[in-house]
Amino acid sequence: MQTHRVVALVTGTQASFELGCAAAxxxxxxxxxxxxxEQPGQIRTTEGFSMLVRSGLRALDRADTIVVPGWxxxxxxxxxxxxxxxxxxxxxxxxxxxxxxGAVALAATGLLDGRRATTHWRYADELQRRFPAxxxxxxxxxxxxxxxxxxxxxxxxxxxxxxxxxxxxxAAYAAQxxxxxxxxxxxxxGQVQYRVDESPPTESLGTLLDWATQHxxxxxxxxxLAARINVSPRTLARRFADQLGMAPGQWLLAQRIARTxxxxxDTDLPVETxxxxxxxxxxxxxxxxxxxxxxxxxSAYRRAFRAQMSPELSRSM
Numbered sequence: 001m002q003t004h005r006v007v008a009l010v011t012g013t014q015a016s017f018e019l020g021c022a023a024a025x026x027x028x029x030x031x032x033x034x035x036x037x038e039q040p041g042q043i044r045t046t047e048g049f050s051m052l053v054r055s056g057l058r059a060l061d062r063a064d065t066i067v068v069p070g071w072x073x074x075x076x077x078x079x080x081x082x083x084x085x086x087x088x089x090x091x092x093x094x095x096x097x098x099x100x101x102g103a104v105a106l107a108a109t110g111l112l113d114g115r116r117a118t119t120h121w122r123y124a125d126e127l128q129r130r131f132p133a134x135x136x137x138x139x140x141x142x143x144x145x146x147x148x149x150x151x152x153x154x155x156x157x158x159x160x161x162x163x164x165x166x167x168x169x170x171a172a173y174a175a176q177x178x179x180x181x182x183x184x185x186x187x188x189x190g191q192v193q194y195r196v197d198e199s200p201p202t203e204s205l206g207t208l209l210d211w212a213t214q215h216x217x218x219x220x221x222x223x224x225l226a227a228r229i230n231v232s233p234r235t236l237a238r239r240f241a242d243q244l245g246m247a248p249g250q251w252l253l254a255q256r257i258a259r260t261x262x263x264x265x266d267t268d269l270p271v272e273t274x275x276x277x278x279x280x281x282x283x284x285x286x287x288x289x290x291x292x293x294x295x296x297x298x299s300a301y302r303r304a305f306r307a308q309m310s311p312e313l314s315r316s317m
Contacts, residue, residue, distance in 0.1 A: 004168060007063035008035045009082070009105070010053060011071060016045040018069035018099045021157035026065075028177050030169060036060065038082055046072065057085040065095040065164065068102030069157065074123055078108045087111075096148045097164065099157035103150045107131040112150070116143050120153035140245060158183060170305035171258065172265040205229075205243055213255055216279045222248050256280055257293045264302040271298050 006026040008019055019035070026033040036059035037043055042050045060066055066089055071078070086109050090096055098106045103119040104127065106112055113133035118124070124138035137143065142151040142160035144167070151160035158181070166174040208229050212220060225248055226236040240248045256278040263274045275286035290298050 003032045004030060004064045005062060006031050006033045006065045006067060007055075007059050008033070008067045008069055009057075009060065009086075010035055010037050010043055010069065012037075012044045013072050014043050014045050014051075015070035015072060015100065015154070016047050016049075016051075017154055018102070018157050021099060021155065022067045022069050022097075022161055024181055025158060025161035025165060025177060026067075028165070028173075030173075034059065038079060057081060060085045060089045060094070061092075063089060063094050065097060067097045067099065067161075068105045069099045071098075071101045071104040074101045074104055074126060076104075078105045083109050090147065093147075095146075095164070097160065098150045099160070100151065100154050103127055104130075106148060106150065107134050111148050115145060115148070117150040118143050118152050119150065122153070137245075166261075170265050171261040172305070175262070205239055209251075212252065213259075216252075216256055216259055217277050218279060220252060220279070252279075253289065253293075257290060260286065260290060260298065261294075261301065264298055265305045274298070 006022070008022055010019060023033055034055065035053050036055035036057060037053045038057055040054050040056050041052070043053050044050050066086065082105065086096060086105070090109070090111060096106055096109075096111065098104075098119070100120045101123050103112070103117055103123075107117065107127060107130070110133075112131065114135070116135045116137050117127075118137050118140050119127050121138045124136050127134065128136040138152075140152065141156045142149065142163060144160065144163055146167075149160055149164065151157050162174050162178055162183070165177060208225060211228065212225065222233045222236065226233045229236070231239070237247060240246060240251060244251055246254075259278045260274055260280070263269055263277065267274075269277070270283075271286060272283040275281060275283050278286070280286040280289060287298060290296070290301070294301065296304075
């Protein structure tokens with residue numbers, strides 16, 4: 001399998017945590033991670049130490065994925081050289097990714113115009129003001145368009161990078177990396193649970209979401225979910241919209257599709273059995289839902305990701 005080249009474009013003053021998020025995920029054996037900057041040399045970090053970066057912008061010409069792990073100060077405009085290099089990489093098919101304030105650099109290219117994007121909730125208003133053509137969503141953890149992806153504040157860089165690994169190599173391989181990092185493979189909710197607003201926050205849905213993911217095989221209705229936390233179905237639907245940006249039924253289906261992907265990758269169970277385990281009732285229903293969500297069939301998905309599976313993972317099954 002060809003190694004996927006990930007290059008982080010850093011700039012002074014660089015947030016070392018955001019850079020570390022990408023480095024921690026993409027040090028896996030199927031990726032090669034490196035760092036570049038516009039003017040090679042010593043790069044100061046927000047934590048007060050410096051790091052030596054030897055590679056310049058030409059390193060982006062060899063990247064399959066480019067990560068911009070923050071862009072500080074946020075009001076600084078990326079240079080024409082940086083914008084040109086990002087455009088050049090995108091034209092040849094490289095994936096562009098931002099963490100936290102790094103969305104500024106991607107927005108400066110125009111590649112986010114007319115598309116949803118996110119950044120740290122503290123920077124969302126400034127990003128919208130400077131780039132009015134960008135559809136800024138300050139409440140989600142990340143947004144992945146395939147060719148361009150943005151993540152919210154700092155730690156959500158890990159969430160987005162794990163999502164990219166899932167896209168590249170499947171849910172089981174991403175879970176393997178998450179376990180190594182002692183991280184959840186997929187974190188629920190959005191930035192709304194971390195924002196500091198004047199109005200009192202609504203009760204988190206975390207406990208309910210945990211319960212639901214442990215009972216996916218059961219028929220779960222909106223009334224069932226609402227009853228578990230003693231609210232009306234209408235109130236529950238509003239909380240889902242506020243905290244997750246989707247309806248309860250949409251969220252449940254997404255969890256069932258995610259569980260289906262893991263079972264297709266990790267087991268030889270027939271589709272009919274998987275359908276029962278994830279609460280989709282029948283193989284026919286599972287195939288229809290899976291096709292709609294991922295534009296492929298369960299059998300084709302299983303063949304694709306079994307072919308990519310590492311020998312170590314295959315032996316562990």
